Amino acid sequence: MTGASNLRINADRLVSRLKELGRVGALPGGGVCRLALTQEDQQGRDLVVSWMRALGLEVIVDDIGNIFGRRAGRQNIEPVMIGSHIDTVATGGLYDGCLGVLAGLEIVETLNEAGLTTDRPIVVAAFTNEEGARFAPDMMGSLVYVGGLAVEEARATQGIDGQTVGDCLERIGYGGTRLEGAPAVHAYLELHIEQGPVLEDEDLQIGVVEGVQGISWQEFTVRGRSSHAGTTPMRLRHDAGLAAAQIAAAVHAIVTEIGGAQVGTVGSFNLHPNLVNVVPETARFTVDLRNTDEQLLQQAERRLAERVIEIAARVGVSVEVRALARFEPVEFDKRLVAAVEAGANRLGMSNRRMPSGAGHDAQMLARICPAAMIFVPSVDGISHNIQELTHPADLENGANLLLATVLETARSGANQEKQ
Numbered sequence: 001m002t003g004a005s006n007l008r009i010n011a012d013r014l015v016s017r018l019k020e021l022g023r024v025g026a027l028p029g030g031g032v033c034r035l036a037l038t039q040e041d042q043q044g045r046d047l048v049v050s051w052m053r054a055l056g057l058e059v060i061v062d063d064i065g066n067i068f069g070r071r072a073g074r075q076n077i078e079p080v081m082i083g084s085h086i087d088t089v090a091t092g093g094l095y096d097g098c099l100g101v102l103a104g105l106e107i108v109e110t111l112n113e114a115g116l117t118t119d120r121p122i123v124v125a126a127f128t129n130e131e132g133a134r135f136a137p138d139m140m141g142s143l144v145y146v147g148g149l150a151v152e153e154a155r156a157t158q159g160i161d162g163q164t165v166g167d168c169l170e171r172i173g174y175g176g177t178r179l180e181g182a183p184a185v186h187a188y189l190e191l192h193i194e195q196g197p198v199l200e201d202e203d204l205q206i207g208v209v210e211g212v213q214g215i216s217w218q219e220f221t222v223r224g225r226s227s228h229a230g231t232t233p234m235r236l237r238h239d240a241g242l243a244a245a246q247i248a249a250a251v252h253a254i255v256t257e258i259g260g261a262q263v264g265t266v267g268s269f270n271l272h273p274n275l276v277n278v279v280p281e282t283a284r285f286t287v288d289l290r291n292t293d294e295q296l297l298q299q300a301e302r303r304l305a306e307r308v309i310e311i312a313a314r315v316g317v318s319v320e321v322r323a324l325a326r327f328e329p330v331e332f333d334k335r336l337v338a339a340v341e342a343g344a345n346r347l348g349m350s351n352r353r354m355p356s357g358a359g360h361d362a363q364m365l366a367r368i369c370p371a372a373m374i375f376v377p378s379v380d381g382i383s384h385n386i387q388e389l390t391h392p393a394d395l396e397n398g399a400n401l402l403l404a405t406v407l408e409t410a411r412s413g414a415n416q417e418k419q
């Protein structure tokens with residue numbers, strides 16, 4: 001394809017779409033709350049679908065609400081998919097997930113303007129409930145898409161507010177339809193903000209992501225006995241709050257002892273009846289453990305289970321554990337990772353190979369096709385925070401590298417040989 005290698009995206013247009021989408025669910029003090037399958041998510045979905053239609057894409061919604069915008073290729077063969085998500089956590093930013101989807105739309109618009117048709121079709125995907133903050137597990141939509149979770153089970157999932165995925169999908173009008181046959185994707189590419197400090201610390205423009213670390217999400221319910229905070233001697237208490245706090249401290253101790261890439265987070269923590277003068281009857285909290293090494297992640301889970309038994313016996317409470325998500329580490333396709341790296345070098349973008357600390361839809365697509373990711377720097381390394389920021393120049397670099405990689409990957413076999 002002549003001229004394709006000089007093609008560049010329109011950065012102002014990309015930034016303006018990110019800002020426009022960011023106004024859906026905007027929080028008064030800045031940042032975005034567009035939890036999966038809420039009214040705000042519906043508005044965000046409607047906006048993205050309207051952009052897809054305006055770009056001439058064929059829009060398809062599957063039965064877990066995944067949205068696909070398809071641009072025909074010269075040949076009707078397996079497409080190159082560009083994807084991510086547009087749902088956010090409750091204190092989210094403009095870029096997490098949205099950058100990947102809107103960069104896909106920007107690439108389509110750039111190709112439309114240039115009158116370029118790729119050999120392979122191009123599909124831009126916005127997967128349902130990547131965050132998992134309202135409905136566990138995370139990456140739910142892409143996990144269903146690749147056959148890792150039955151759609152019926154996913155739609156029956158109850159969220160933290162008691163509503164089910166299925167009811168919410170129908171309510172927002174994205175119940176979609178079951179796609180015929182198994183998904184056929186030639187390759188999957190995802191542009192995402194790093195959400196960590198590495199690229200900024202090393203003053204690098206691009207992260208060439210080699211894979212995603214393992215994730216273990218568990219919910220603990222501690223049952224004790226509520227009693228009067230003033231009259232109940234310490235020796236007679238069954239304090240669910242005390243046990244939960246000791247388990248949370250044990251998470252930190254275990255993670256510190258394992259060290260290396262191990263991380264652990266107690267992110268949600270609720271007591272009942274949660275009153276100043278009542279010894280807590282129940283405590284419900286979550287533990288997020290992650291490691292690039294599956295054996296060490298299992299070791300962290302095992303050690304935590306042992307500590308829970310000890311603490312429960314000592315405090316005189318019972319503890320129930322529910323698995324919310326469990327994904328082993330994933331390695332991306334070596335050839336596609338090398339293509340991303342070669343593209344960054346060709347475009348003169350400083351880069352390094354690295355793992356992803358966060359979960360992404362790409363780790364699910366890797367189950368059915370070659371997948372790879374491109375990271376761009378996060379200012380102060382923060383995300384899942386209303387201060388989340390990535391500079392326009394970095395957004396532009398990431399989208400241009402994504403464009404170059406898509407153009408290369410969307411060549412059919414014959415043309416690739418001509419390369």
Ligand code: HGY
Binds near residue numbers: 130131357359
């Ligand atoms: O939790 C994660 O890593 C992602 O944001 N869902």
Ligand code: MN
Binds near residue numbers: 097130359360
């Ligand atoms: Mn994300």
Ligand code: MN
Binds near residue numbers: 089096131358384
């Ligand atoms: Mn996220």
